[in-house]
Amino acid sequence: MVLNCTRRAIFCLVEIISSKEKIYCTFVYACNKGKERVPLWNDLHLQKTVTNKMPWFIMGDFNITRYLNEHSAGCSILSEEMKEFNSCLNDIKIEDINISGFHFxxxxxxxxxxxxTLKKLDRIMINAEVMNAIPQAHCILLPYVISDHSPTILNIPNFIVSKPKSFRFMNYITEKEAFMHIVKEGWNRQYVGCAMYCLIMKLKGLKKDLRKLNWADGNTFNKVKILKMQLKDVQSKIVADPHNVTIRDLASKTLQEYEEAKHDExxxxxxxxxxKWLGEGDKNTKYFHKNFLGKVDSVIPIEYMGNIFSVTLDSNEANAMxxxxxxxxxxDAIFDIDSEKAAGPDGYTSHFFKKS
Known part of the structure; x- marks a missing residue:
């Protein structure tokens, strides 16, 4: 939320959605001339009264250094402009955050x-509340690359709590050797309570173990790419040295791992x-139910269809329908559907997905 905005700074209140934590942030772009920077120091004094002992970050391009060693050419004394800058920071009790990377x-x-000519013009500063509440916060200064300023990153580890991801059961893990052992072990855990409570706790307990099994070999799609490259490399070595048993054994092992990873993929x-089919197939769409089913069209009475129906059902067949x-x-119909197969355009399992 933007609380105040001037040509010198933007004062914001930031709320971390996951943890409901609130912090104040001031983004600064100071003027080049010293006299034109004075209103900025006044703005910071006013913002200090609003923060009310809450975490406060001030960051940006101040166009002025604080200390003698922040100029590559060096200087003997602090200028009046530098003294004004430091005086403002002392009044509002703001200090530089820990940094890593470039000094200038x-x-x-x-x-x-x-x-x-190099200077330290960009910086991130914090108040005492940040030091106490988030001691691990620090600043990273990156290489200039093509800019005249170093990109500055504020890093706050473990401050933003990541939202737990929903559990998704991947069917392919049922073919892993460890699957049945994990399920039996989880099902044998004992809980005190009614039968439904015990069932729910056993299912919840299995989530963590099954998630670990799913990621035991890392990202399956990346693994397929890596193994394919390794297989090409080792096969090229066989061509160069066809009688090397060690290389041929490695090629056989790599091929087996690649085929297993491809099968999982x-x-x-x-x-x-x-x-995707359950969400979009078989007319399970908003368009079908709202735009298609909601329309009314004129129809021709059945008696005027003439001899268009040359083949008809007899009474027994019609009654059976x-x-x-x-x-x-x-x-029987529900259990006949293979859970791993996707339906085709006709609503039935496509021949392309049927097991050989």
Missing amino acids: TWTKSLKNPRCG FLIQQQKTKV VLEVSNSEIK
């Missing part, structure tokens, strides 16, 4: 090899396709 943040000319893609569906028929 501004260079006069990157393209002129004879120009060695294929099963993951199958499951993703199935999920409207018989009440039994529970066993519903169960």
Whole structure:
């Protein structure tokens, strides 16, 4: 939330959604001339009264240094402008944050090899509340690359609590050797309470173990790419040295790992396709239910269709079509659907996805 905005600084209140923590931030772009920077020091004094002992970060380009060693050419005494800057910071009780990376943040000319003028004009500063609440906060100053200023990053480890990701069961892990052992071990855990409570706790307990099994080999898609490159490399070595048994053993092992990873990747893609079909296939869309089903069109009465229906059902077949569906028929139809297969355009399992 922007609390105040001037041509010199933007004063904001930032709320971390996950933890509901609130911090104040001031983003500064100071003027080049000393007299024009004086209103900025006044702004910071006013902002100090608003922060009310809450964490406060001040960051940006101040166009002035604080100390003698912040100029590559060096200087013997502090200028009046530097004294004004330090006096303001002392009044509002603000100090520099811990930094890593470049010491100087501004260079006069990157393209002129004879120009060695460097200064520390950009900085991130904090109040005592930040030091107490977030002691691990620090600043990273990156290389200039093509800019005359060093990119400045505020790093606050562990301050923003990441939202727990929803559990997604990946079907391919059921083919892993450790799967049944993990499930049996989780199912044998004992909990005190009613049967439903015990069931829920066992299922929750399995989430962590099954998530570890899913990521035991890292990202499956990246693993496939890496193993493919390794397989190409080792096969090229076989061509250069076809009688080397060690290389041939390595090629065989790499090929086996690659085929297993490709199989896992294929099963993951199958499951993703199935999920996508459930959301978009078989007219499960807003367009179909709102735009298509909501329309009314004129129809031709059946008696005027003439001889268009040359083949018709007899009475027994017609009556069989409207018989009440039994529970066993519903169960057979549902259990006949392969959970890993995606339906085709006709609503049935596509031949492309059927097992060979």
